[in-house]
Amino acid sequence: MPIVTSTEMFRKAYEGGYAVGAFNVNNMEIIQGITEAAAEVRSPLILQVSAGARKYAKHVYLMKLIEAAVEDTDLPICVHLDHGDSFEICKSCIDGGFTSVMIDGSKHPFEENIELTRRVVEYAHDKGVVVEGELGRLAGIEDAVHVSEADSSYTRPEEVEEFVSRTGVDSLAIAIGTSHGAFKFKPGQKPQLRFDILEEVERRLPGFPIVLHGASSVIPKYVDTINCNGGQLADAIGIPEDMLRQAARMAVCKINIDSDLRLAMTAGVREYMAHHPADFDPRKYLTPGRDNIRELVKAKIVNVLGSDGKA
Ligand code: G3H
Ligand code: 13P
Ligand code: ZN
Numbered sequence: 435m436p437i438v439t440s441t442e443m444f445r446k447a448y449e450g451g452y453a454v455g456a457f458n459v460n461n462m463e464i465i466q467g468i469t470e471a472a473a474e475v476r477s478p479l480i481l482q483v484s485a486g487a488r489k490y491a492k493h494v495y496l497m498k499l500i501e502a503a504v505e506d507t508d509l510p511i512c513v514h515l516d517h518g519d520s521f522e523i524c525k526s527c528i529d530g531g532f533t534s535v536m537i538d539g540s541k542h543p544f545e546e547n548i549e550l551t552r553r554v555v556e557y558a559h560d561k562g563v564v565v566e567g568e569l570g571r572l573a574g575i576e577d578a579v580h581v582s583e584a585d586s587s588y589t590r591p592e593e594v595e596e597f598v599s600r601t602g603v604d605s606l607a608i609a610i611g612t613s614h615g616a617f618k619f620k621p622g623q624k625p626q627l628r629f630d631i632l633e634e635v636e637r638r639l640p641g642f643p644i645v646l647h648g649a650s651s652v653i654p655k656y657v658d659t660i661n662c663n664g665g666q667l668a669d670a671i672g673i674p675e676d677m678l679r680q681a682a683r684m685a686v687c688k689i690n691i692d693s694d695l696r697l698a699m700t701a702g703v704r705e706y707m708a709h710h711p712a713d714f715d716p717r718k719y720l721t722p723g724r725d726n727i728r729e730l731v732k733a734k735i736v737n738v739l740g741s742d743g744k745a
Contacts, residue, residue: 438512438533439534440604440605441564447682447688450740452683452740453739453741454741455477455739456516457481457482457691457731460487461499464724465499467699467730468731472507472735475732477739479511479512480513480688481503481512481514482536493526497530497531518535519537521550521554524558534566535554539567540609544593548596551565566607566645567598568607568645569590570610572614572647588609589635591634591635605642605644605688611627612649616697618648618671619671621671625674629680632686635685643685645689649690650673650691650694651678651738652670652697660701694734695730702719702724706718
């Protein structure tokens with residue numbers, strides 16, 4: 435099975451009322467943990483790579499590791515650029531074998547976002563690559579970009595038809611109250627998502643795949659392990675899993691998860707090192723990190739995304 439685009443995945447997910455997980459990858463252990471979990475429950479997968487991940491691991495290393503995972507698992511896997519912020523980075527990923535790119539023009543005014551996105555779509559479609567655009571701005575931290583709560587904004591449903599028809603994007607990320615990172619709501623604040631916006635977007639774009647960024651649930655058991663000495667993670671609050679399940683039953687076909695992977699991996703390493711402080715073999719302490727990722731991703735696929743058995 436070669437690396438695939440998300441077109442078929444999204445068509446089936448929309449019709450089947452489930453979503454495909456888009457997991458951020460940065461190294462071999464993360465890729466193995468995710469793909470081994472998906473192979474066990476036969477789920478399609480999107481592995482996504484940020485600019486920061488490319489800088490850390492180098493494009494070619496991640497690409498080769500993903501190719502190895504495809505060979506190892508025989509799963510349909512889509513390789514996606516997460517939050518591309520320029521035509522140049524999208525072009526570089528398309529030329530380097532990715533089957534999907536996100537051009538995140540959400541920080542630009544509407545017309546500029548359309549112009550930039552349309553340019554990427556023209557280049558990508560010519561090479562058989564699909565494109566995700568974004569309307570509305572999520573709060574939180576993505577690599578060097580920190581969007582404050584005051585600068586974040588919900589997607590305006592009245593803009594989505596024009597954006598999609600003028601750009602030709604294949605999927606659309608919208609802002610309905612999720613945010614990047616581990617601190618999605620203030621302490622004491624009740625987690626809420628604007629399902630009314632999602633419903634209106636769905637009504638205006640029937641059959642069109644919607645993407646949810648910032649969708650980590652911030653699993654308490656991993657937070658507790660990392661936070662054992664009374665760290666700042668005590669205030670971390672994620673998106674409740676039942677809300678993600680609801681979104682997956684609606685038009686949301688792609689759900690982005692990174693922070694939960696980071697927490698799971700770090701908790702595994704932290705726990706191992708706490709019990710074996712003198713160990714210095716990376717294979718020993720990375721194994722529980724990879725095991726945690728496998729367990730986390732399997733639970734996401736089966737309990738939240740509903741994509742098990744769909745590969
Ligand atoms: O939405 C952003 C992802 O969590 C990637 O984070 O840019 O630090 O790799 P990163
Ligand atoms: P989280 O920070 O909630 O995992 O979101 C990740 C994401 O949206 C990547 O694009
Ligand atoms: Zn994101």
